[in-house]
Amino acid sequence: MRALVVDDEAAGRRLLGRLLRDLGHAVVAEASTGAEALAVLAHRTVDAAFLDIRLPDLDGLAVGDRCRRAGIPVVFVTGFPDYALPAYDVAAVDYLVKPPTLDRLGRALARLRAAGEQTASQGGAPDRLCLRVDGEHRLIAVRHVLAVRADGAVVTLWLEEGSLRARVPLGRLEQLLVPHGFFRCHRAYLVNLRRVRRIVAWSREAHSLLLDDAQETLIPLAKSRRRALRALLLWP
Numbered sequence: 001m002r003a004l005v006v007d008d009e010a011a012g013r014r015l016l017g018r019l020l021r022d023l024g025h026a027v028v029a030e031a032s033t034g035a036e037a038l039a040v041l042a043h044r045t046v047d048a049a050f051l052d053i054r055l056p057d058l059d060g061l062a063v064g065d066r067c068r069r070a071g072i073p074v075v076f077v078t079g080f081p082d083y084a085l086p087a088y089d090v091a092a093v094d095y096l097v098k099p100p101t102l103d104r105l106g107r108a109l110a111r112l113r114a115a116g117e118q119t120a121s122q123g124g125a126p127d128r129l130c131l132r133v134d135g136e137h138r139l140i141a142v143r144h145v146l147a148v149r150a151d152g153a154v155v156t157l158w159l160e161e162g163s164l165r166a167r168v169p170l171g172r173l174e175q176l177l178v179p180h181g182f183f184r185c186h187r188a189y190l191v192n193l194r195r196v197r198r199i200v201a202w203s204r205e206a207h208s209l210l211l212d213d214a215q216e217t218l219i220p221l222a223k224s225r226r227r228a229l230r231a232l233l234l235w236p
Contacts, residue, residue: 002046005050008032019102028044075093077098091194127180132166142177142180145192147211148173148189183232189220197210198210
């Protein structure tokens, strides 16, 4: 694997580079700022990017978003543990808190391999959802879907702008959307994990997922689904 390592601290770059080489991979480029990282991405071929969050100019999340659009998987390596949920916005494969260890980095690399194999097996899964709405077939970009709620045989899709209703089983939508980062957080709800900003605890028993839309929509998180959610998120 050809890796890009981005960290504003030389010691951090050296440590991560040594660990990657110990695990049999090549560091083909390093950068100390976001601008340098973008310049590397414009001129070099890399298989994965290992990014710090706090950089002198662009932050690592902005660089990670550029990587996402270029199809380059991202692993965040940072001293700030509070950015795990925002990391999902750029589809990060893993999130390591400094200093990384050989064992922890090895597990991140295993996740990178698994993600690559899943993408290959999907053969470039389409990112458009086709639903019959008001007598016509509508194509909806999956990334624009925030959440889905079932009311009997009818589902409501919350979109970036407005909502729409369609007659389709929630279980069928779950099969289609889970490969695109959706999670069954409640018997009546699917949520796009890339659009979740925060887990809100109302009490020991009641939790909600706060979305990143302008309305700050809250989606219920069933108690029975908390463990499954924890297994999906990048908990350091």
